[in-house]
Amino acid sequence: MDTRQTRTRAYSASPPRPALRALEFQGSDGCDSTVVAAFATGAHCVSGVGACASTAPAVAAVTGSVTSVNVVFVATPENVTALAALSEKVLSCRACPRLVDWREQVACEKRAAFASEAYWGRPVPGFGDPAARIVLVGLAPAAHGANRTGRMFTGDRSGEWLVSALWRAGLANQPESHHAGDGLELRDAYMTAVVRCVPPANRPSTGERDACVGYLDQELRLLTGARVLVALGSFAFDALARLGGTRPRPRFGHGREVLLPGGRIMIGCYHPSQQNTFTGKLTEEMLDSVLERSTALTGSGPPGRGSRRGDVPIQRSPGSAGR
Numbered sequence: 001m002d003t004r005q006t007r008t009r010a011y012s013a014s015p016p017r018p019a020l021r022a023l024e025f026q027g028s029d030g031c032d033s034t035v036v037a038a039f040a041t042g043a044h045c046v047s048g049v050g051a052c053a054s055t056a057p058a059v060a061a062v063t064g065s066v067t068s069v070n071v072v073f074v075a076t077p078e079n080v081t082a083l084a085a086l087s088e089k090v091l092s093c094r095a096c097p098r099l100v101d102w103r104e105q106v107a108c109e110k111r112a113a114f115a116s117e118a119y120w121g122r123p124v125p126g127f128g129d130p131a132a133r134i135v136l137v138g139l140a141p142a143a144h145g146a147n148r149t150g151r152m153f154t155g156d157r158s159g160e161w162l163v164s165a166l167w168r169a170g171l172a173n174q175p176e177s178h179h180a181g182d183g184l185e186l187r188d189a190y191m192t193a194v195v196r197c198v199p200p201a202n203r204p205s206t207g208e209r210d211a212c213v214g215y216l217d218q219e220l221r222l223l224t225g226a227r228v229l230v231a232l233g234s235f236a237f238d239a240l241a242r243l244g245g246t247r248p249r250p251r252f253g254h255g256r257e258v259l260l261p262g263g264r265i266m267i268g269c270y271h272p273s274q275q276n277t278f279t280g281k282l283t284e285e286m287l288d289s290v291l292e293r294s295t296a297l298t299g300s301g302p303p304g305r306g307s308r309r310g311d312v313p314i315q316r317s318p319g320s321a322g323r
């Protein structure tokens with residue numbers, strides 16, 4: 001895996017990420033207090049006027065004012081390795097007898113349209129950019145989607161909807177998500193779920209949720225750059241609020257934002273299930289709007305969209321226990 005997944009964005013006063021590795025000055029001979037704060041985390045300047053190879057000396061050497069600064073994010077090799085190890089752990093999990101039976105039964109019986117395919121039939125790990133600032137959290141793998149292909153939001157209509165929206169937002173390199181080898185890459189985004197095995201009728205029990213949510217917790221701890229968590233549906237919204245320890249517990253709403261303890265922002269979004277997209281409960285515009293808001297908050301996405309918006313005020317929900 002390429003561990004040097006980098007991107008740039010206009011620097012803002014938001015807290016620097018642990019994965020921050022470098023700052024690039026542009027057209028400036030100076031440094032201001034926010035840049036000093038970023039340097040203090042261990043970042044170092046790699047290009048531009050005042051370029052240097054170390055931190056404190058750089059801050060001491062640079063004077064004046066900065067007109068613009070790009071922040072370069074790199075997923076740390078340690079985090080990439082730890083995420084891979086977590087995926088291995090998930091893949092071998094058989095903690096929920098009912099879900100183990102179901103995932104294997106679905107893989108054995110198959111849908112007629114996929115009768116010639118070998119189903120995955122195992123737990124499904126998260127997928128995406130280890131340095132992601134936007135994490136999308138669903139309920140669980142779909143029976144003939146991720147449980148067939150082995151990759152989150154891949155091989156079904158929900159995945160098509162979500163990935164095409166990520167592509168429009170500049171967070172994916174292609175609009176399709178057909179199978180695990182289709183070349184899909186996420187940029188600054190990561191897809192995962194509360195429960196990693198397909199549940200009958202898409203309804204995991206409370207015990208199954210509690211058995212599996214620890215994987216999501218570990219994943220979110222390793223995704224150190226994550227700033228926005230998009231909860232796809234009320235199940236994910238509730239699970240993330242529980243993990244975040246938010247009190248009082250906020251109620252799900254499409255577009256609802258909750259500032260979680262620790263500073264991450266959770267945004268509610270109707271799940272792109274066929275039930276929601278066929279009925280018009282979730283439209284492309286609604287999904288685009290949530291991703292546009294996410295990229296605006298993080299500065300992600302293509303030039304001209306989120307990356308040039310700078311800081312955007314957080315819309316605190318009434319139930320938010322934000323700082």
Ligand code: SF4
Pocket residue numbers: 090093094095096097099100123195196197208211212
């Ligand atoms: S749902 Fe989660 S905890 Fe249960 S068997 Fe699957 S991976 Fe393990």
